[in-house]
Amino acid sequence: MPSFFRRVADTRSAAPLLIMLLSLTGGAAVAQEPAAIAGEAAKGETEGTAKAPAEPDPNGESEAIAPAPAVTVQLPELLAKEVERARWLTNRLESVEKSVTRIRDRDEELNQRLPTLDKILSDAVVAADQLKPDRRNYKSQIDRLGAAPKDGESEAEAIADERRRLNAIHAEVDGAIKSAELTLVRGRQLLARIQELRLEIFRRGLLTRSPTLLSPSLWREAFDALTLAKAEIGAIFNDWVSRIDGRFNPFLFVLGAALVAGVGLHIGARRVRRRMRQLGIAEHPSFPKRILIAGLDAPLRMLPKIAAAAIVYIGLHWLDLLYLQVGGLAGATLKAIVIASAGTAYTTSYLQPARPDWRVIDLGEPAAWRVRRLIRYGVYLFALDVFVRTAISELALPLSVNILWVSFVGLAFAYLFIQGARCQPTIPVISERPVAFIVDQLQKGLLVIAAIAIVLAVFTGYTAFAHYVATRLITVGTAIFLLVIFYLANRAIAAEPELIKEETSGSEQTLPIEIRRRVARGLSILLDVVLIVIAFPVLLLSFGVASNEIWTLTNRALYGFEVGGIEISLLNIGLALGLFAVILLLTRMLQRWLGETVLHPSRTEQGLGNSIRTGIGYLGFAVAALAALAHAGLDITNLAIVAGALSVGIGFGLQSIVNNFVSGLILLVERPIKVGDWIKVDDTQGYVRRISVRSTEIETFERASVIIPNSALITGTVTNLTLRNALGRITIPIGVSYDSDPDLVQKLLLEAANECTLVARHPAPFVVFEGFGDSALDFSVRIYVPDVNSSLSTQTEVRKAIVNKFRQQGIEIPFPQQDLHLRDLDGLKSALGRVLEERRRAAAQNVSDSGNKPDRDKTP
DSSP: OOHHHHHHHTOTTSOTTOGGGGGGGOOOOOOOOOSSOGGGOSSSOOOOEEEOOOOOOTTSOGGGSOOOOOOEEEOOHHHHHHHHHHHHHHHHHHHHHHHHHHTTTOHHHHHHHHHHHHHHHHHHHHHHHHHHHHHHHHHHHHHHHOSOOOTTOOOOHHHHHHHHHHHHHHHHHHHHHHHHHHHHHHHHHHHHHHHHHHHHHHHHHHTOOOOOTTOHHHHHHHHHHHHHHHHHHHHHHHHHHHHHHTTHHHHHHHHHHHHHHHHHHHHHHHHHHHHHHHHTOOSSOOHHHHHHHHHHHHHHHHHHHHHHHHHHHHHHHHTTOOOHHHHHHHHHHHHHHHHHHHHHHHHHHHHOTTOGGGOSSOOOHHHHHHHHHHHHHHHHHHHHHHHHHHHHHHTTOOHHHHHHHHHHHHHHHHHHHHHHHHOOOOSHHHHHOHHHHHHHHHHHHHHHHHHHHHHHHHHTTOHHHHHHHHHHHHHHHHHHHHHHHHHHHHHHHTOOGGGGHHHHTTSOOOSOHHHHHHHHHHHHHHHHHHHHHHHHHHHHHHTTOOHHHHHHHHHHHHHOEEETTEEEOHHHHHHHHHHHHHHHHHHHHHHHHHHHTTTOTTTSOHHHHHHHHHHHHHHHHHHHHHHHHHHTTOOTHHHHHHHHHHHHHHHHTTHHHHHHHHHHHHHHHHOSSOTTOEEEETTEEEEEEEEOSSEEEEEETTSOEEEEEHHHHHHSOEEETTSSOSOEEEEEEEEEOTTSOHHHHHHHHHHHHHHOTTSOSSSOOEEEEEEEOSSSEEEEEEEEESOGGGHHHHHHHHHHHHHHHHHHHTOOOOOOOOOOOOOOHHHHHHHHHHHHHHHHHHHHHHHHHHHTSOOTTSOO
């Protein structure tokens, strides 16, 4: 049988409908660790030996001195083991290279070499990392001894021997490190070569033509083979029955236990499913409830059948009745039962054709029944295909039987694809939403194209290609369906609190809405990350990638791969991000604890506490960033070079940002303004609410927030009314008539100020006689208030008291007055008389002119 058809015969996508049960389909080959390493064979041998190379000339002229005699050195026990292991990895890689050359045309055996090669690569990385600290230590000891003496210079023999010994050990360790690194490079090259060989085998097998269904010889050969297979199956069955005779009672016990377990689980699952719907009964259950019920309903539906089949399989294995072909056929039967049970259970639970209100995926009334029927047929056909192809492989049937079966399966799937493309959902979503309509049409078009391609491939002899297209489309569609279901479950579990308000309206909410929103948002992000992590292997499995290949790719992605000479490890990056988040979280917790204890406004001045908390926040962020970068493997010293290169750009393009940043740091350190201060900047005044590194937020008395760049607060003029304390002075101007007694006015003003409880007693209020105004005598009351924030209410109380006292004493607060003096009134009177006389004459003239005009409306 050609290699590709053997590949088809054990498809690795068995049961993609149940990704969690894929482990039943087979396991990856695991590389065997050698029983003993070459350097540890002898029991008493605890140390290795190495020869010291000739010491190099410090001046670069190797001919100037004679080479030092070879010296035998002893390596420490652990170091000798590590060096020997690095050498063993090289030998092991050479063995794998030879085997790959020998099996270059066998896909399955090449695939089995991948775990072994991956283990060699990971061990090479570990070996090199373990030896590098030793190399650094010995190099530092050699440097401490200094350079070898030149010609004519002498040195103590003990020092010379020690230098030769250290050089020999350093050379041995350095050689082992280079050997491990070379093994790593050769291993990656061999891995790429294996992938190329397997791709070529797959491409060659996929495009190989075979006899078609129209070939009579194919049918004749297949029927002859089936006739012979019938006799073989009978012999296998008779042999199996003969084995049962000696274990008949245990065999009946296994069947009875499976029957009892299956029936009992079926009855119990039905009751649980009925109880769940009774608890969640509603005319229109919410989407979270529907997705929850469907997620619980599907496992309950498939559990009895799978449990019964698993009990039978385990029992037969325990009775030693699964041997040779019987074991393979039993395993294929169990896989088929798992596929069929899972497919029908999930289809019924999520489509719910008999219960429209409980549908998670609503396709409309007729379409739901038809889609479920087509999916069931497809699931049964897929399960049957798994069993039949395993039987063909176990019974060693000829290629003609495999070609006939693969052709029939391809045509059957093509028919189901055509029927699926003809299904028309009757829900208005498809017609009302253009995107949903386009997606629906693309899906139907894909099904039609796949069906046509399968039919053409079957009747042109490319049966392997037809089977591959059909099964891959089924498995990929199933994987996408499962991922979509998982995504919908994420949305239901991490729904916004407002979306599930009707579900919890009857119960008491124990958490505030903002906390519940944050929890829901964090849970949604976590579930989406889990979905992305799951989607990668699931989609690869659905495309037919072997599980050990997925493990190899995942291992390389997690533990390091090179891009442009830079080694990138997703695991280190993830741990670095986690370390950054943990340090940042601890910083926030420390800030909150300080704000509630040591830096509480009742113990510490508010502005000082805000500055300390802000500084701790920036310090924690910097420490978290540096720790994350260091853990990710980035050289922090290179950041200085990057910062120097960016300084030119900062000097031009980011000058204002850096200016504001530095100004913010100055504000936090010098604290000319603090959070809670009342400041005035140009025409803006209000309270400082927040000071960041870029800007400062001021809340005006109209409750508007004004964002002012920090550089404006450093370079401009700022009036801070509460810088050192809240004590402030208020000036209330007032004017009285010229008839008032100034002494009495001053006395009344002082009384009004002293009687107000909001006015400070020290310094005491005082009155100032400002001067002689145009309409009044100008006075002003100067008063001090303990809290300048109460200045408006203080002014109001003092002004009311002043008005009352002035009214009691009859003191008038005059309106503005002005005296107008006119000169030469006689001339003005004569001028006005002339003007009036001219107006009387003009009026009389107008009357006389109107009386002499003819009447044009009368006819002669």
